[in-house]
Amino acid sequence: MNDRPLQPSRRAALGTMAGLTAAFALGTPPARAAAGSAYVMAYFTESPNGDGADYGLHLAVSTDSLQWTPLNQNQPVVTPSGGTGGLRDPFVLRRQDGTFVVLATDLKGTDWSLQSQYVHVWDSADLRSFSGYRRLKLHDLATHSWAPEAYWDAGRGQYGIIYSAVNSSGHNVIMVNYTSDFVTASAAQVFFDPGYDVIDGDLAVGVDGVNYLYFKKDQTLVGARSTSLAPGSFTVFSTPVAHGGTEAPILIRSQATGTWFLWGDTYTPNGVFYAWQSAGLASGTWTAVDQRLYTQPLNSKHASIQPITATEYTGLLATWGAPAWNRLKSYNHPARYVRHADFVGRIDEYPFDPYADAQWTLVPGLADASGVSFRSVNYPTRYLRHSDYRMALAVNDGTTTFAQDATFHRTAGLADPSWSSFRSHNHPDRHLRHADHVLRIDPISTSTDKADATFSVCS
Template sequence: MRLLLLIVAQISITYCAPVRPTQSLDFSSYGLTRRADPSLTNYLGVFFLGDKPSVYLYLSNGNNAISLKALNKGNPVISPTKGTQGVRDPSIITGGGAEAGKIWYIIGTDLNIGKTTWDASQRTGSRGIFVWESTDLVSWTNERLVVVEDTSAGMVWAPTAIWDDTKSQYAVFWASKFYAASDSKHTGTPSAIRIRTAYTYDFKTFTTPKDYINYSPTNIIDIDILPLGNNTYTRFLKDETAKTVFTEISTTGLFGTWTRPGGSNAIIEKSVEGPASYWDNQVAGKAHLLLDFYGGDGYHPYESADVKSGKWTASDKSTFPKNLRHGSVLPVTDAQGKAVSAKWPM
């Protein structure tokens, strides 16, 4: 009854999601679409740049979701001092619950490929997640490297997180592969790469992780989740075996039943990785998706007016910067955009 009254009154509801400070619920099942949010007037992106494993900030040119400019004169804003002293796949997470609007986190992969090899990084790589936090999106402090997997794991890659209202905690996701207990040096054949999950209140302590997606023998990495409202989500995954990115939809929650729009072989794009999704600030029901052409010039933008359909088309990339690698984008307010650009000017 409460939901019906909200729909009739056309009251906008705010949904707290980890990669954007405000999100309207999606009422598509009631014949409505996600409403644009006039309080959001810019987009803040966090990326790494290929052979430069630090966090770089980009701000949109006005309210254009696919036109970004480098901040801090193109220099990194965060360079890690712990672990391998290299961070990849940064993801910006907005606070949920009592932390909403008060804190943001950047989490990422502890990997400096210039100091290792791809084989070694998956056999004896870091089992931790890099974390930084901010109360204003301007200053990033309290760097930490939190170990989340036991010694049977070969690595922890591409972490991301989402506030789960049903648990009042952050659900965190990453990719790992595992070795037999008898194979302490990880020289043998590992498991397929799977997506793992754990919960945290503060990105300091985590629950014991468990499998979230295990499509063995297919290797799955690079998960990104976009909340659609009404307990509905879309998630984006890289099939590391086929080198493609595809999407799945759940109308029964984060841990519900997931289906693949278009069938089991449907994909969004090939030879890509690092999907990063976010809603458009101005156009109701429109979403954006960045896909990293890792063998080429990095991220290209895609868009969809019907996320549930799984149909995405390439956007005009003429104003999108080249060579941006796996990261994430956060829609922000005018005040937030001005504060970040004042601290980290072009």
């Protein structure tokens, strides 16, 4: 449940297929998923000034659980029609019959004083359509039902729904209800209460006979474990993990390597995801993942990740489409993205508003169709071009000079061949690079130059 304060009274206690075709033409297709190696992320969106706020269900897909492709142009695939009319903290669970259920907090915006005893629920066969929308009541307490998640409890033969609520203890605890159909649920009971404020529980069930629960404590992510799923059976064991104020843990295991990843969502700055990795959950220790290796969906907040099949991955892309735009991520400053600001080309730290300043349509080169030109999404008559070797966003005046200045040839990354570099069309001894965070074209010779001139073309 991102970016929310403790309650004051309790503080002391507590694209379309055409877009796909265009991407393939430019050599930047979403990676194809091997059998059983793909993932779907559910999230909502917010941005620092609210330009990117949307409280519907958003989806993204990945083949490695690290690099993500937003679906439906990063617009919602479904939005609640009841309650507050918006959601936060969506969670996707694959049910025992292979279909999916989606749960989410019933809250639109950030008015934490609103108290809902309900959560949003949808059914879906394949996440390509959604049916049976309803709100499920979890308790009669004068408190919230934040960040719901669900799991299969084989011993009970039922699903458990865990969520954050304030119990008689006076601080947030993790509650649980049991259900067979996500239409009705048992009475609420306390699932985990270590004696201090905890929210945002995320479970990994049955890992070498142990169940792991990660949660937010004092702006950090902490783990507890139990050999059963019985309420009250979990004990804290892990070393806290954080990057600034961190919440919304996600545990996901790579289907390719077996590596465990722990994602966390920070709210200072607004909505930045960080990832850590571990060879196994038993140690309770984590190592930060290089930010070059992962990219969150644009403006994404408090997400969940669910493994899917290659067929489901392909079906989601076919139904919702990959973005018709791209972002460019800096190699040696991976927290920064190429953007325009006052029509000057530069790299700035994510997130920022207007967020569309960092969205680009990569079109065939204006001077040479085998090259590429960068057309602004929010100023579609303007392109990145160089003038006196400095990059600016300018209106295409139709001249040959403009076309040449705005055309680049994409090459293997000068610092890393799995990334990309961009050679100037009319100054072929120069490449696009940043210097003091400002974009320009320069001759490249040193290792620093090469790193400055290397970018990831991502969504």
